[in-house]
Amino acid sequence: MKLTTRGRYAVMAMVDLAEHGDEDPVCIGEIAKRQNLSVAYLEQLFAPLRRAGLVTARRGRCGGYALAQPAESISVAAVLAALEEKLDATRCGGEAACTGGAERCRTHGLWTALSAHMQQFVASVSLADVVSGRLDTPESVITFAA
Numbered sequence: 535m536k537l538t539t540r541g542r543y544a545v546m547a548m549v550d551l552a553e554h555g556d557e558d559p560v561c562i563g564e565i566a567k568r569q570n571l572s573v574a575y576l577e578q579l580f581a582p583l584r585r586a587g588l589v590t591a592r593r594g595r596c597g598g599y600a601l602a603q604p605a606e607s608i609s610v611a612a613v614l615a616a617l618e619e620k621l622d623a624t625r626c627g628g629e630a631a632c633t634g635g636a637e638r639c640r641t642h643g644l645w646t647a648l649s650a651h652m653q654q655f656v657a658s659v660s661l662a663d664v665v666s667g668r669l670d671t672p673e674s675v676i677t678f679a680a
Contacts, residue, residue: 541619543571544579545664548613551589552605552661559591559598579617586616605665611657621656623648 550565562580566573580599583589588608589599601608614621622628624645630638663669 536620536622537614538619540579541614541617543569543575544583544617544619545610545613547571547576547579548583548588548601548608549661549664551599551601552608553665555598555600559600561598564598582616582618583613586612588612588616601661605662606660608661609657610659610661610664611653613661614656621649621652623652 546569547565550569551560554560554564554568562576563573565571566576580589580591584591584599587602590602591599620628624642625639626642628646628649630642659669
């Protein structure tokens with residue numbers, strides 16, 4: 535599965551924002567400190583999130599970032615899509631040239647189906663679901679995905 539640290543860190547930052555940004559914008563430095571990430575890296579991540587309409591930015595002394603929509607309506611898939619992250623379990627990037635040639639490998643259908651399930655799953659999980667801890671046990675993940 536290909537999920538870069540860029541996508542992983544963006545989800546972490548958005549969950550942090552959902553958890554701590556109830557009323558006022560959250561300073562990016564606070565997110566960086568809580569998540570043990572660099573401010574400069576987070577700034578790079580928040581630019582596409584802002585362009586995608588997932589966060590708003592406020593400048594000044596009371597500035598920072600806030601969710602542009604309720605946490606219940608922002609899916610993990612939307613965060614990943616804003617960063618152009620694609621969940622893909624195939625070796626060929628979904629191009630069906632699995633072995634480096636023009637042919638599909640015998641397991642291409644399996645990995646394509648797994649990719650589709652992963653995409654459906656992250657589309658069904660909101661930031662609020664993550665903040666609430668609904669996915670903290672293996673049993674809840676199984677029932678959540680069903």
